[in-house]
Amino acid sequence: MRICLLSYRGNPYSGGQGIYIHYLSRELCRLGHEVHLLAGPPYPEVVSAVKVHRLRSLQLYDSLEPLRSHLPRLRNPLRLYEFLATCAGTFPEPFTFSIRAYRKLQELLSSVKFDIVHDNQCLGYGLLLMKRLRVPVIATIHHPITVDRKLAFAQTENQRDRFRLMRWYSFIMMQRRVAPRLEKIITVSHSSARDIERSFKVYPNKLRVVHNGVDTDFFRSDNGISKRPNSIIAMDSGTGHMKGIPYLLQALRLLRENEDGNVNLTVVGTSAPGTKYAMLIREWGLEDAVTFTGRITKQELVRRYSTAEIAAVPSLYEGFGFPAVEAMSCKLPVIATRAGALPEVVGEDGRAGILVPPADSEALAAAIRHLLHDRQLRKSMGEAGRQRVEELFSWEKAAQETLQVYQELL
Helix, strand or coil: CEEEEEECCCCHHHCHHHHHHHHHHHHHHHCCCEEEEEECCCCCCCCCCCEEEECCCCCCCCCCCCHHHHHHHCCCHHHHHHHHHHHCCCCCHHHHHHHHHHHHHHHHCCCCCCCEEEEECCCCCHHHHHHCCCCCEEEECCCCCHHHHHHHHHCCCCHHHHHHHHHHCCHHHHHHHHHHHCCEEEECCHHHHHHHHHHHCCCHHHEEECCCCCCCCCCCCCCCCCCCCCEEEEEECCCCCCCCHHHHHHHHHHHHHCCCCCCEEEEEECCCCCCCCHHHHHHCCCCCCEEEEECCCHHHHHHHHHHCCEEEECCCCCCCCHHHHHHHHCCCCEEEECCCCHHHHHCCECCCEEEECCCCHHHHHHHHHHHHCCHHHHHHHHHHHHHHHHHHCCHHHHHHHHHHHHHHHC
């Protein structure tokens, strides 16, 4: 089968979408299929068997250059639109990528006959143009961005910020129009399927759930590394507080107030020291208890998992929950919220992990205290988590189930 994947931001550092495109494309190639990938910057990291077609953009959100430096490049109408839309405070990348991808697909179809086009949550109007080329078009929606918008609005403090967010998330209107018009939608959890049905008005008979996988050969505990006593690891990414880190910090403060002062937390991800949590850390006296790593390599991430005793996933929402499944793969007991798909990933409460209500610092603190004081429970949960991952979350299985969706449509 000839498969054309689309990913407007395909680098693994861009989050779950980048991880998804890396492993899905790899497994499709391993299963003997020809895979082309039309990708925007930051460009993906994929195996050599994948034929990557890089689609350039202005990269205005990633550039440190002043906007006026881009003026000589604006003779192209699409670039001009991208520039003006960015200046207006909107996020035009999904739309502009979809148009570039449509044009590139037209060009490629002169020499390659694709069996299917599979979009990775761009959902731009260009996908509807692709349908005119007589190639079936489907999309993966990890979760509807309406959830991100709702949580972002809840964190705003004034009308000016609300107006700014309304402009930024204006692309959602386009996604709501495109998603119901595609032949099939793949999503990564039953929780996300319900949210997509409700938010994007996609009929249930068009939705197919294919769980993500995890690289169990890579994400495994290194028994040669000693555990750091009373250590917790958590992941943070993007803007806002969707990953629930402020509630975890408050849980640390509660533990210290109850004479559990030796608990330490490592936060891995985009946040660096002195950024959005600095005020809370100073106010609660946690300077010596919290370490922010910033972005690190996958190898370093596995090392950090191996040294920690507990993984915390205090997210306010997860469409799937890569931090939880990666930690479980490394035999770490997980404390996660009952938000989004996390109960679906972690499984039965008390077996591979402990589930707590979202935005509940006291429940987080109680779960941390309980696990830190019970070494045998930590070990048994870690073993159960690894077993659950091996049984349910394989990238080969995800690719095979994705192919079943392709075949069903064809």
